[in-house]
Amino acid sequence: MSRAVAGPEIERLIQLLARVPGLGPRSARRAALQLIKKREQLMSPLAGAMQEVLGKISTCRVCGNLDVRDPCSVCTDATRDPTLLIVVADVADLWALERAGALNARYHVLGGTLSPLDGIGPDDLNIPALIARAQDEAVGEVLLALGATVDGQTTAHYITELLRESGVKVTRLAHGVPVGGELDYLDEGTLSAAIRSRTSL
Amino acid sequence: MSRAVAGPEIERLIQLLARVPGLGPRSARRAALQLIKKREQLMSPLAGAMQEVLGKISTCRVCGNLDVRDPCSVCTDATRDPTLLIVVADVADLWALERAGALNARYHVLGGTLSPLDGIGPDDLNIPALIARAQDEAVGEVLLALGATVDGQTTAHYITELLRESGVKVTRLAHGVPVGGELDYLDEGTLSAAIRSRTSL
Numbered sequence: 001m002s003r004a005v006a007g008p009e010i011e012r013l014i015q016l017l018a019r020v021p022g023l024g025p026r027s028a029r030r031a032a033l034q035l036i037k038k039r040e041q042l043m044s045p046l047a048g049a050m051q052e053v054l055g056k057i058s059t060c061r062v063c064g065n066l067d068v069r070d071p072c073s074v075c076t077d078a079t080r081d082p083t084l085l086i087v088v089a090d091v092a093d094l095w096a097l098e099r100a101g102a103l104n105a106r107y108h109v110l111g112g113t114l115s116p117l118d119g120i121g122p123d124d125l126n127i128p129a130l131i132a133r134a135q136d137e138a139v140g141e142v143l144l145a146l147g148a149t150v151d152g153q154t155t156a157h158y159i160t161e162l163l164r165e166s167g168v169k170v171t172r173l174a175h176g177v178p179v180g181g182e183l184d185y186l187d188e189g190t191l192s193a194a195i196r197s198r199t200s201l
Numbered sequence: 202m203s204r205a206v207a208g209p210e211i212e213r214l215i216q217l218l219a220r221v222p223g224l225g226p227r228s229a230r231r232a233a234l235q236l237i238k239k240r241e242q243l244m245s246p247l248a249g250a251m252q253e254v255l256g257k258i259s260t261c262r263v264c265g266n267l268d269v270r271d272p273c274s275v276c277t278d279a280t281r282d283p284t285l286l287i288v289v290a291d292v293a294d295l296w297a298l299e300r301a302g303a304l305n306a307r308y309h310v311l312g313g314t315l316s317p318l319d320g321i322g323p324d325d326l327n328i329p330a331l332i333a334r335a336q337d338e339a340v341g342e343v344l345l346a347l348g349a350t351v352d353g354q355t356t357a358h359y360i361t362e363l364l365r366e367s368g369v370k371v372t373r374l375a376h377g378v379p380v381g382g383e384l385d386y387l388d389e390g391t392l393s394a395a396i397r398s399r400t401s402l
């Protein structure tokens with residue numbers, strides 16, 4: 001825009017909103033105006049919720065999830081099955097699996113997948129803690145819920161080899177996951193079916 | 202979601218994000234996670250920008266625009282042509298016309314259009330102030346930039362009648378505006394063409 005239709009504070013709000021996933025430059029402008037119009041009912045509570053999360057968020061020391069407490073809400077949920085440990089690449093995958101609601105288990109977030117091309121090796125991922133957790137006698141199964149990408153499968157193979165001597169059962173998601181697809185974009189039904197049909201490695 | 206994957210503070214952030222135009226429930230969850238991951242680079246500045254706007258925003262006493270100063274950035278912009286006054290229904294339309302960048306004029310925001318069905322009459326709109334501003338001898342033309350809807354045209358007709366005795370030239374946007382369409386959704390080219398081809402009433 002060549003001229004300022006509003007002050008720099010509003011232009012800055014628009015620019016920051018445009019960086020939120022799901023909003024582009026044009027919808028950011030529309031979102032900013034609606035936030036301004038509904039400032040008491042929406043923008044003020046939203047800014048407050050952000051400040052509240054900002055003040056409390058941390059990475060769970062046990063599983064790598066992001067939450068407002070450490071250990072996180074998942075790790076401290078006593079109703080979850082302690083025998084099943086689900087390994088995911090990213091917190092987004094943990095959230096997606098919880099949306100599917102197919103399992104009531106614990107998680108372990110790797111923080112990525114092995115990627116020789118991007119220079120991401122085992123030391124860059126949260127793998128040593130996973131091996132330690134898998135040794136816990138309460139754990140009977142490690143489900144590798146990684147994407148059906150080359151990097152995801154490389155990572156699954158690597159972890160399977162590391163866990164082979166421990167005797168823990170290692171499974172992967174069924175081939176309901178589209179080849180080349182990211183977990184986070186799948187619908188709940190596909191994710192649930194992939195969990196139900198998981199196979200041994 | 203049946204179980205909490207994260208604390209109530211994060212669930213509340215997701216629920217509020219879902220009410221932002223452009224984001225639905227699913228993209229709100231994705232947006233929340235990205236905001237949390239990029240909390241230093243994005244969520245913290247965004248929350249700060251919202252608080253800054255919240256503390257300063259007001260409705261311009263002259264034109265009805267929303268800005269962090271009163272009178273607003275448009276009304277205090279000395280480079281704008283004082284002879285042309287553009288009448289819009291909503292602040293969103295003012296912003297849309299500014300995006301088009303076709304004119305460097307002043308605005309007047311009505312705050313809606315006449316709508317007998319919705320019980321919105323002349324007293325509910327910012328019309329008396331418009332009539333007063335139009336009497337200013339500096340104003341040579343009042344451009345009614347209202348949507349090509351029944352309510353928009355009813356409003357244009359009503360204002361044209363009120364201004365008839367004042368002798369000021371009253372124009373409307375050319376019929377480049379799609380019938381039944383809202384100004385705020387038009388692309389810049391259409392808006393610019395409609396402004397260039399505006400016709401006398």
Ligand SMILES: [Zn+2]
Nearest residue numbers: 060063072075
């Ligand atoms: Zn945890």
Ligand SMILES: [Zn+2]
Nearest residue numbers: 261264273276
């Ligand atoms: Zn103003």
